[in-house]
Amino acid sequence: MDPVPAGVAASPRHTAQDVAEETASAPDDAVLESRCPWAGTSYDGSPEAIGDARRFVVGFLAQLQEERRAEISAQVTGVAQLIVSELVTNACKYAPGPCVVNVELAGPVLEITVWDSHSALPVTCAAEPDRIGGHGLEIVGALCESFEAERRPIGKQVKARVSVRPTAD
Template identity: 35%
Template sequence: MSTTRQHPPGDLGREPEGAGDGADAASSGPVDRRWRTLPLREVSGIVPTARDFARQALHDWGWLPASSADRRAAAEDVLLVVSELVTNACLHAEGPEELRIACTSKVLRVEVVDGGAGQPAPRTPHRAGRPGGHGMFIVQRLCLDWGVQRVPGEPGKTVWAELAAPA
């Protein structure tokens, strides 16, 4: 899995202009993408709030209610990845600033923006029986790809992960 690539094969890239209001925003490019953005500064109950926001986006985009076990599993994977990325920002990066979710017909991208300087990585060696330290391992296992995007000269980073859309 990549931790440095700016734009992975799904190439959902950065949020289009005007999408920060929480509404869907269609791309003017060849990929039909929809974005949702949730500011997380000064939010109490950040992880449940982020999950509820993601759940609503999945509902609006037709992932939920799930019509099959595979679709239900795909939606649950998205919610778990959202929880793990937001929790990591809380524990290791002074809290998340923003959650972004983008969807195309093939890929769903989760982005968590934080002000931290650290580099997330799966803990190695991974020991399933040890408490804690499983977040990025879970993200790595569930996602097509994931990575970290930084803007040179600016603090913080965006940790992103992409999951396959259900068939």
């Protein structure tokens, strides 16, 4: 597969080849407008990956605001940071090796996906205020529009969807 041209992010719905062919025949703006903005990166599974993933998501959202004039509130940015932090923490804690973080703005929804190498699906524990730890997925579930986990040929993928539309107070 050919690499994605500089400045163009391929969504999982579009291959790098699709993007390369379209950029050869269309101005960059037309290609970018027809795509869901997407970015992905990988981490080695070390504890530093958690903070790095938070900064990655903040940078992605800031870039959307700057380049696409997307309206992303500080609340959505904070929620996205917390969700990616919890998901990457679980990946680093329970899965040996690397993890991958993908973020995509699909219309009014920000999708945060974390892949890791462990095939066991996460289990959300019942709320227990006295329990120390084990509240990460409970938090994620409370903050997102939807949450799903599925096994992959290697490991699993966990996806959380967050509305970027402003909420009424």
